[in-house]
Amino acid sequence: MADSAGTGGVVLAVDIGGTKFAAGLVSQDGTLMRVRRVATPPGGDAETLWKALEGLLDGLVGASAGAARPDEVTGVGVGSGGPMFWPSGEVSPLNMPGWRAFPLRDRIAARFPGVPVRVHNDAICVAIAEHWQGSGRGSENMLGMVVSTGVGGGLILGGRLIDGGTGNAGHIGHVVVDPVGPPCRCGGRGCLEAIARGPGLAEWAVAQGWRPGAHAQTGEGLYKEAAAANARALAADAKEGDPIAMAAMTRAGRAVGIAVASAASLCDFEVVTIGGGLSQAGPLLFGPLEEALREHARIEFATRVRVVPAALGQEAGLIGAAALILAADRYWGPR
Template sequence: MAATTPPAHTPADSAKPLVAAVDIGGTKIAAALVDSSGALVARTRRPTPARSDAKAMAAAVLGAVEELAADGRWSEVVALGIGSAGPVDTVAGTVSPVNIPSWREFPLVRTVREHPAVDVPVTLIGDGVAIAEAEYWQGAAAGYRSVLCMVVSTGVGGGLVLDGRVHGGLTGNAGHIGHISVQIDGEDCPCGGRGCVEGLASGTAIARYALAHGWRAPGGDASAAAVAEAARQGDPVAVAAYDRAARALAAAIAGTAALVEIEAVVIGGGVAQAGPVLLDPLAHHLTTYAALPFTRGLHIHQAHLGPDAGLVGAAAAALRSI
């Protein structure tokens, strides 16, 4: 079944309305002007000052918005969508990202709406739900009725499509798979839980595990991508680091499948770029964890939209608001 696309909800008097989209993550803030077909027609990007205070964080976001507002097409913008690391509260318009300590119940929607350049509706969406929106609209999730979309990067997030509709939940946090506990006696997580998927399967966790077990970073590059390259070359510690991450993901995916019955999983983010290094052990471990008949045979796909998924999803949320 084809996905229902946001353009179906756009105003009849505008063939291709523009929306502004902002994607806030633990390492970067991206912003773009996006048309109703999902094409990014202008963009900007800057590092996230995640360890700075709340005011500096807000200034970075507003700076990205101001760059878009300087574009000659800004007057055509009819709505603005924000996808943010979470938890978020889409009702209150606030965000409390685990990986941005200075933002706790920060009034992000109000802050952006009060900027002089912004005179359009502002919609907030969690980054995992944004990826589900994007991949269901025009990516690897299109054609499925129930699918889990994940991003495995600096953190681990997710969003759900259930029975043909993106499911955000009461406050916009449904599908937040990175903070499912899969290791009861595991390490404390910044979210307040223990043994969370994010602490085992994020790029940061993969690199940390490899270094702690004797892997030597080539040229000082201690990234998950460098660990993946070492795994391709057969380094046993690097292989073990990705196998551990894949196991954690498999346990969480199987639990999600048991709870809501999904057909497929779409995985994006920087760690997913490792390809078979991650996806092969993930498929293997799923055969163990997804044991119930209705959880077996899940289709696993790499995301199609890459680093633009958060922006496309935020744009989809903005288009739905008009």
């Protein structure tokens, strides 16, 4: 960090999630130089959550060994779970009940006065990262998706992030893919998120009779019915040939493919990048996704859409948050 002032300083990037907070220092050329993570305090109230974030930031900027000096920070970019008020940055993450209309941007701005502090949706930051440095690099028109605990996305058209009126453009998780499908947390029915998000998919599989690890039961290592029924276990069982787990992956993949076909007809993009935990299932997800996409995207301009795995992994949220500062001409609309 000794030479960072001489190279234009650093950007502080922050990724707020329900299971972890992450923060990193990013150079002016977009290189992620140092990362720290801390578990999100379970059930924490507003100030407990804030203190955990403060402690994380103190380890990157301040007096700690290897930390940047406060005067080296040229801006702070933040990706957070939503909903939120955008661009003012009051956040109410669904999986963090301790923060409701929490003034995250104002709190961070008070710690780093005189530099831009910008807060956007975490899935949008992932989409930005994939367009800036990942699988969507070089594309002028793309959709970046995250399929994990929830399903979200961000939309790039004409080489720029499209925000929409409330900062939620590209939120493909609430495209309806089955009008008589399961209820969604948004209050609707049959949304992509209701079908393809990891916890919902695991619940569906359990209702069909899936038991985590049942394919590998032995007298010595018998899985109990109470074993963790989550998307990671579901994907593992699908790879081992469990028929219900494979059906669940097909269900999710087809739902994503139908949603992408609809979005492609509306937005005329050429690339879709897909990241998040469920994307790790590989062909088990992408195979039925591609099949459904080709069934439903029949108008000529939509048939050119390519769906590719995201490239940046767990660092994508931090890289996209940094781009809110470092590439603001493309990724930050408010002036």
